[in-house]
Every structure is written in structure tokens, then in C-alpha cells.
Amino acid sequence: MKFRVERDVLAEAVAWTAKSLPARPQAPVLAGLMLSAAGEELVISGFDYEVSSRSQLAAQVEQEGTVLVSGKLLADIAKALPNRPVEFSTDGSKVQLVCGSSRFTLQTMPVDEYPALPQMPKAAGSIAANTFAAAVAQVAVAAGKDDTLPFLTGVRVEISGDTLRLVATDRYRLAVREILWKPETPELDAVALVPARTLHEIARSLTGGEWVTLALSGTDKDEAGQGLIGIEAAGKRTTTRLLEGEFIKYNSIFPSEFAGEAVIDTAALIEAVKRVALVAERNTPVRLAFSTGQVTLEAGTGDEARASETMDAVFEGEDISLAFNPGYLLEGLSALDAPFTQLSYTTSTKPAVLTGRPAVDAEPDPAYRYLVMPIRLTG
Known part of the structure; x- marks a missing residue:
């Protein structure tokens, strides 16, 4: 040679x-x-x-x-x-x-x-490379890290015609992202559970080209986990085995209605959470106390180090205090990629949902939803 x-x-x-x-x-x-x-x-x-x-x-x-x-x-x-x-x-x-x-x-x-490489599955459709990479990053943050529960370490890829939906959860938070793409056949209906870490790395590494092609095998809704996903762009091609296991019925986890909502500047909230969380010990929450026109963030209790910070928020309704794992909250806020965050809630012990808003008075963007479980406060 x-x-x-x-x-x-x-x-x-x-x-x-x-x-x-x-x-x-x-x-x-x-x-x-x-x-x-x-x-x-x-x-x-x-x-x-x-x-x-x-x-x-x-x-x-x-x-x-x-x-x-x-x-x-x-x-x-x-x-x-x-x-x-x-x-x-x-x-x-x-x-x-x-x-x-x-x-x-x-x-x-x-x-x-050396083993023979697997054959590339049949092409299912294509999507803009940067759009795909951003969408995968938004949901991968919610995927589990515990390899003893492999089905929670994956991103569920759902295809229904021209809609591509990505879902991931570790049971404490859940991220869902919907995007439009170009299917090979309009009636395509498939689902696949892909290792989140692998999918994230692949999507991030293939942003050099304009389009990414997804190829699937063994992805009928009654055959999840039996095949491969292939991803190809700009002369590069990769495949990975799908995960086995039945994914949770995630749609029922999202509240059907909310008791209230607050709208906050995303960047300012991220910085405030980071500052207050400096005194939060391992597995202790950051508390968000909402009242008319403001939210107060607090962390630390008793004789330990404590921190608090008050910032503006568009909020009307009965005062409420919600507590979250600061890491989970920060990852969700960062994944929103929106100037303003809408936090919708029912009670202090039930899931809250984060969505992005382009402006304070604009409607929230339903294409990305990040659900996070609050931590029950004692005393």
C-alpha cells in the first residue's frame, strides 16, 4: 500500500x-x-x-x-x-x-x-447539522448516568412524519425537544433509544457539514432496542447499537394544568443560582420564594453558611416557595437558550416545568420543555 x-x-x-x-x-x-x-x-x-x-x-x-x-x-x-x-x-x-x-x-x-464494520442502516431522513447538535445537547443533560439502569442513560428518538422528538430522563428531571426534519417517507413512524453520551458526542462532532442524515434499523415501536442508528455527514459515518428496555410513559408526567407561573430573566437567574449555591452543601437545595414582582433565592440552613439574593420576576398569585437541586436547575436553565424563563408549577411538591420565552410578554416556546422535580422542604 x-x-x-x-x-x-x-x-x-x-x-x-x-x-x-x-x-x-x-x-x-x-x-x-x-x-x-x-x-x-x-x-x-x-x-x-x-x-x-x-x-x-x-x-x-x-x-x-x-x-x-x-x-x-x-x-x-x-x-x-x-x-x-x-x-x-x-x-x-x-x-x-x-x-x-x-x-x-x-x-x-x-x-x-479485525471485525467487519456493521452496514449502514436505511436512511430515515435528514436535518440541519447545527439544529440537530443543539437539540441533542438540550435533552442529553437530563439523561441518567447510572449504567445499572441502561434505558435511563439513553435519548429516546421518536419520528412521526416530519417531526423528530428527542426525550431523556433520569427520573429527577425530564427534557423533551421537538424539531422539524426531512423524512425519506412522509408516513415514517419509528422510535429508537440511543446511548445519550454517544449521541451527544457524535452530534457535536458533525457540525462541520450543513446536513446530517439519520439511518435506522429495527426501530418499529414494538422493536425498540433491536437495531442500529447510523449518522452521516460530510464524509463521516458512524453507527451505534440501540439500548434495550421500555422507556417511561413520559407524557403523563407533565402536569395537565398549572396553578401559577413566573417569568424571569434567564441569564440573571443562572448567575444568581450559581452565587447562592456556593453555600449549598451536597444534596441540599436552593430555595426560590416567589412573591409579587420578585423571587428570593436562598441556600444554607441553621448555623451553616447561608446566602440569599432577591431579583425581579413577573409573578402574580399566592406566595410560594419551591426548592430544587441547584445542579439540575442550572442545567435546565442553560439548556433553554432563551432570554427569559417561564417556570410553571402546581404545588411545592409536584413537578415544575421550565420553558423559554423570547420576551417577557411573548408566549413560551413549547418546542423545548424541561421538567424538574422539586425537593420536599422539611420543617
Whole structure:
């Protein structure tokens, strides 16, 4: 095998593909990247039986072939190379890499021991890359981190015609985001449960192109967890296995009506929560006491450090005090991406819902909803 490729193109493709490599591979070959040169292109791929990644780039191929080398080592080398064309060539069981005056010799791994990458599922539709990445980030914050409950560590992807809905929950908060997309068929109806961490990393890494294509298999509503999701954009392609397990009936968790609501400047509220939370010990809440025209934030109790801050809020109704985990509250506020936050509530012990408003007197945007459970106050 012998080929030449531009250094920047190579470094970016290797770095992206190597992100999916496992930290503790089941077998040594799974720590490798496969380089296949043919025609006028180079394909770099990696696979760990759960996530596969494949990057395709232009190359001047003199001799076709395939090699498997250490992915981390190749990524470190490619990042450090001078800005000159890079030449690869094989020499028995070794690969020679030359870039300007820099020369490296890498040991190859047995190609025949490397697993075949899964086939890309059938394309389901496409969506603007930046829109998809932002939507995934908004819901991924609510996904669980406990691997003993794998179905809570995923993002539920629901497709109904031209509507794509993303949902995640860890039982203490719930995030739902709805966006329009371009389905391959207007009547498409499917659901998939995707590992949240993997989906977030993939979506964030594919914002270089204009559009992202989603491909699904085994995603009928009675077959969730039996297939793959594939995501492709700008010469990069990745697949990941779907999670198994029945997702919660989340629609029934949202209150059908609210007793009241408050509208607050989002940025100001975020900063106030951060300041007051400095004295909140582990697992202790930040309390929000609402009264006409204002909200007072408090944290700390008894003889411990205490903090309070009062700020303007559009609020009318009976005074009420709500208490929240400050981390959960901050993640929800940050995910809103709106100038103003509407906090809707029923009672101090039932779920509250955050939605964004473009202006104080505007209607809330229902496309993103973040439900958070309050903490019951004692005494």
C-alpha cells in the first residue's frame, strides 16, 4: 500500500475516527484504526462492537491496500506533523510515514482479526447539522448516568412524519425537544433509544457539514432496542447499537394544568443560582420564594453558611416557595437558550416545568420543555 494525503485533512479525519475507540478494548486489535486506500480515496475506520466510525477523504493512491495500526498513536502523530503532505507506505509488517523531514515507523496489527464494520442502516431522513447538535445537547443533560439502569442513560428518538422528538430522563428531571426534519417517507413512524453520551458526542462532532442524515434499523415501536442508528455527514459515518428496555410513559408526567407561573430573566437567574449555591452543601437545595414582582433565592440552613439574593420576576398569585437541586436547575436553565424563563408549577411538591420565552410578554416556546422535580422542604 502506498498513498499521499494532505496533513490537515488526515489529522482531522484520524482524530474524529479515533474518538470512538475504547479506552479498555476487549482485544488489542480493537484499539486500532483501519486504513484502506483504493481509487482516489482513503477510508479510516474504527469499531469496538458497539460504536463504529468511518471517515472518507481524498488521497493520491499509488498502490491500493489495507493496514491496521494503533489508533491513539496515529492520532498523536498526525496532530504533531508539520504542515506538509503525508506519505504512507507498507514495508512488510510495518508502515512508513513520511512528512517533510519527519519519519515514523509503525507496527501493524493483523487485519484478518479485525471485525467487519456493521452496514449502514436505511436512511430515515435528514436535518440541519447545527439544529440537530443543539437539540441533542438540550435533552442529553437530563439523561441518567447510572449504567445499572441502561434505558435511563439513553435519548429516546421518536419520528412521526416530519417531526423528530428527542426525550431523556433520569427520573429527577425530564427534557423533551421537538424539531422539524426531512423524512425519506412522509408516513415514517419509528422510535429508537440511543446511548445519550454517544449521541451527544457524535452530534457535536458533525457540525462541520450543513446536513446530517439519520439511518435506522429495527426501530418499529414494538422493536425498540433491536437495531442500529447510523449518522452521516460530510464524509463521516458512524453507527451505534440501540439500548434495550421500555422507556417511561413520559407524557403523563407533565402536569395537565398549572396553578401559577413566573417569568424571569434567564441569564440573571443562572448567575444568581450559581452565587447562592456556593453555600449549598451536597444534596441540599436552593430555595426560590416567589412573591409579587420578585423571587428570593436562598441556600444554607441553621448555623451553616447561608446566602440569599432577591431579583425581579413577573409573578402574580399566592406566595410560594419551591426548592430544587441547584445542579439540575442550572442545567435546565442553560439548556433553554432563551432570554427569559417561564417556570410553571402546581404545588411545592409536584413537578415544575421550565420553558423559554423570547420576551417577557411573548408566549413560551413549547418546542423545548424541561421538567424538574422539586425537593420536599422539611420543617
